[in-house]
Amino acid sequence: MRTRNAVARDYYGILGVSREASDDEIKRAYRKLARQFHPDVNPDPEAQEKFKDINAAYEVLSDDRKRQIVDLGGDPLAPGGGAAGPGGPGGAGPFVGFQDIMDAFFGGATGSRGPRPRTRPGADAILRLELDLNETAFGVEAPITVDTAVLCTTCSGAGTAAGTHLATCEACGGRGEVQSVQRTFLGQVVSARPCTVCQGHGTTIPHPCPTCAGEGRVRTRRSLTVKIPAGVEDGMRIRLAQQGEVGPGGGTAGDLYVEIHERPHDVYSRKGDDLHCRVTVPMTAAALGTRLTIKTLDSEETVDVKAGTQPGSTMRLRARGVPHLRGTGRGDLYVHLDVRTPTKLDADQERMLREFAKTRGEEVAELSKQGGFFSRMRDAFNGHG
Numbered sequence: 001m002r003t004r005n006a007v008a009r010d011y012y013g014i015l016g017v018s019r020e021a022s023d024d025e026i027k028r029a030y031r032k033l034a035r036q037f038h039p040d041v042n043p044d045p046e047a048q049e050k051f052k053d054i055n056a057a058y059e060v061l062s063d064d065r066k067r068q069i070v071d072l073g074g075d076p077l078a079p080g081g082g083a084a085g086p087g088g089p090g091g092a093g094p095f096v097g098f099q100d101i102m103d104a105f106f107g108g109a110t111g112s113r114g115p116r117p118r119t120r121p122g123a124d125a126i127l128r129l130e131l132d133l134n135e136t137a138f139g140v141e142a143p144i145t146v147d148t149a150v151l152c153t154t155c156s157g158a159g160t161a162a163g164t165h166l167a168t169c170e171a172c173g174g175r176g177e178v179q180s181v182q183r184t185f186l187g188q189v190v191s192a193r194p195c196t197v198c199q200g201h202g203t204t205i206p207h208p209c210p211t212c213a214g215e216g217r218v219r220t221r222r223s224l225t226v227k228i229p230a231g232v233e234d235g236m237r238i239r240l241a242q243q244g245e246v247g248p249g250g251g252t253a254g255d256l257y258v259e260i261h262e263r264p265h266d267v268y269s270r271k272g273d274d275l276h277c278r279v280t281v282p283m284t285a286a287a288l289g290t291r292l293t294i295k296t297l298d299s300e301e302t303v304d305v306k307a308g309t310q311p312g313s314t315m316r317l318r319a320r321g322v323p324h325l326r327g328t329g330r331g332d333l334y335v336h337l338d339v340r341t342p343t344k345l346d347a348d349q350e351r352m353l354r355e356f357a358k359t360r361g362e363e364v365a366e367l368s369k370q371g372g373f374f375s376r377m378r379d380a381f382n383g384h385g
């Protein structure tokens with residue numbers, strides 16, 4: 001996509017502006033793209049590459065002399081193609097922080113961020129729960145155990161030892177950040193970095209709570225019961241509001257998501273709320289008809305296999321599948337019939353079967369008509385696959 005060494009790069013195209021764009025339009029376009037692709041806000045590696053291009057384009061187009069080179073068909077950033085800017089040849093040098101770019105446009109970083117609060121919301125958590133088909137179908141109250149963080153009861157989340165208080169950070173004077181001046185292609189940027197002494201909080205804890213060491217929360221293992229509704233499916237997530245971990249400084253707990261994993265069933269395979277199973281009947285039973293007893297998930301059904309049933313035929317038992325999660329009713333149960341041809345015949349059986357074939361004129365197989373062969377092949381696959 002990038003043509004840095006081949007031909008002059010299309011800096012206007014990178015910023016999505018016309019060749020007549022005003023300085024203001026270029027600035028606006030750059031700010032918009034920086035918001036979208038800066039590595040601080042977009043972790044995608046491709047975004048990082050894109051951001052380099054965006055920076056290079058802004059570096060060139062915001063500088064009258066460099067822009068002139070571009071308008072004459074040259075590339076001021078190409079090796080030997082013109083004077084290198086403050087960022088060095090070929091790019092804009094080290095990344096300027098996202099906030100610094102915003103600050104550079106909005107005029108000054110001073111006081112724009114302020115100290116980070118000690119109390120922050122807790123993270124969400126996810127837990128995998130394995131269930132049998134019977135449990136996903138009809139619901140269950142499942143006991144679960146989570147490793148999580150709960151509020152420190154010694155300090156109620158404050159992080160300070162009893163009778164002590166937070167102190168203003170001396171390194172940053174309570175601002176939570178320290179300023180530095182950086183020379184970039186944007187000119188001089190006053191940038192602020194979080195204070196390393198107080199981690200940006202602006203305060204320190206001279207006497208941390210002995211239970212949580214100042215965290216305001218403690219790690220623990222919790223047991224709880226999740227109510228799984230009837231009809232859930234593999235991969236679904238159930239959200240338990242504020243059952244995730246408590247945040248630093250005793251912040252609001254995150255959510256806990258329980259992800260359902262359905263164990264494969266010995267007999268039934270599930271497609272949506274429908275269930276499928278296979279039953280093999282002997283050739284004679286398929287020809288003469290028979291009665292089957294099918295154990296469904298929650299009942300026993302007697303079904304009649306009609307005389308003359310073909311391999312691969314299917315019977316549907318209505319509302320014997322999985323209950324619908326939303327609304328009422330249930331899926332169906334499909335019984336797929338295989339027909340088994342006897343493989344070992346004793347002399348008597350063979351004689352009878354030959355006589356039977358003779359009465360039906362079936363001693364010789366006939367070539368199927370077009371279509372017949374394919375539909376029979378299909379049935380054969382359905383019956384055995």
Ligand SMILES: [Zn+2]
Pocket residue numbers: 152153154155156157158159160209210211212213214215216217
């Ligand atoms: Zn504590």
Ligand SMILES: [Zn+2]
Pocket residue numbers: 169170171172173174175176177195196197198199200201202203
């Ligand atoms: Zn500080």
